[in-house]
Amino acid sequence: MTDSISSLSKQGEKVLSFGEILLRICPDMDGQWLKENKLPFYVGGAELNVATALALWEVPSAYLSAMPDNSITKDIVGYLDERNIDTTPMVFHGDRLGLYYLPKGKDLKNAGVIYDRANSAYADLVVGQINWDKVFQDVTWFHFSAICPAINQSIADVCLEALKIASSKNIAISLDLNYRAKLWKYGKEPINILPELAKYCTLIMGNVWAANKMLGTALHEDLTPTEGYAKETLLQQATDTSKEILSLFPACKAVANTFRFDYGKGIRYYTAIFTEDKLTVSNEYVSEEILDKVGSGDCFMAGLIYGFYNHLPVNETLNFATAAAYDKLYIPSDATTSTVSDIEKRIIRND
Structure with a gap:
């Protein structure tokens, strides 16, 4: 189809990811880090995880964030450059880099996460500061997540500024409906902000509950995020949610949903994407134990971009995308370290 996502993406041009660069600090649960004076950390952030995966998979990948200009951030830029991530759009200003603390084994979506991001360099970005015409040169795809406008009204306004310019340049735009309750603290709810941003997006990814909370789509009566619902019920909800999103936001060409259910130390995981009037469903992945939940959804989004970028x-x-997300559950870091070949070996095939 001429209006498919793949038709908007041109190989050889860059995918630009925009979001806050963070350090994730990972104390263990029993205080042993205090006794050993060891505190593991990872360089991350949802959008950087996407950029890192794409660069590893040989998709030209650029990353735009903001950091103070000091010796630590210079080391970080060198680290990203070594991973073939184009950091030339980076803004250097402000006084501090955002941090968050996540004890080992905890999920970003629950009470275990502790944010230390107030007044970070990224949080202090303002409209008019970034030369988007220059940033978007040779860019064919722009990616951001709902974490960005959760930080403050100024960043929400910067996102809208970027989306208007990207849309005018016919750049494909992807949005991950990440919901972080601890970040929405400036008097706005996601439903007050996200619909205005979503109307510029080509690909929207999340789950049916996030879409309900952030875009106002309908949920079937009594549907709650629980393992107890039949898969057929959830897939029907995915179809209905996707159709509603496509109706509400005509620029959108595809809607992807993930379904991850935890049990004990393991997970059940499957995904679906609705595009060209059809719901495509992945095989189901089951594991009795995983290593790190952080970044799995980012890896799924990166996998979708990888596929559409490569037509x-x-x-x-x-x-x-599904195999990439599942594979990430076994990698103890924010971003994947698996190559395309590694991920292809994970794919469950029906033939």
Whole structure:
């Protein structure tokens, strides 16, 4: 189809990811880090995780964030450059880098996360500060997440500024509906902000509950995020939610949903994507134990971008993205370290 996502993406041009660069500090649960004077950390942030995966998978990848200009951030830029991430759009200003603390084994979506991001360099960005015309040169895809406008009204306004310019340049735009309750603290709810941003987006990814909370889509009566619902019920909800999003936001060409259910130390995981009037569903992945939940959804989004960027068929795109997300659960860091070949070996095939 001429209006498919793949038709908007031109190989050889860059994917630009925009979001806050963070350090994740990972204390263990029993205080042993105090006794050993060891505190593991990772360089991350949802959008950087996407940029890192794409660069590893040989998709030209650029990253725009903001950091103070000091010796630590210079080391970080060198670290990103070594991973073939184009950091030339980076803004250097302000006084501090955002941090968050997440004890080992905890999930970003629950009470275990502790944020230390107030007044960070990224949080202090303002409209008019970034030369988006220059930043978008040779960019064919722009990615951001709902974490960005959760920080403050100024960043929400910067996102809107970027989306208007990207849309005018016919750049494909992807949005991950990440919901972080601890970040929405400036008097606005996601439903007050996200619909205005979503109307510029080409690909929207999340889950049916996030779409309900952030975009106002309808949920079937009594549907709650629980393992108890039949898969057929959840997939029907995914179809209905996707159709509603496509109706509400005509620029959108595809809606992807993930379903991850935790049990004990393991997970059940499957995904779906609705595009070209059809719901495509992945195989289901089951594991009794995983290593790190952080970044799995980012890896799924990166996999979708990888597939559309390379003009893969929808089912191949979904298979790759799902396997990439599942594979990330076994990697103890924010971003994946698995190559395309590694991920292809993870794909569950029906033939």
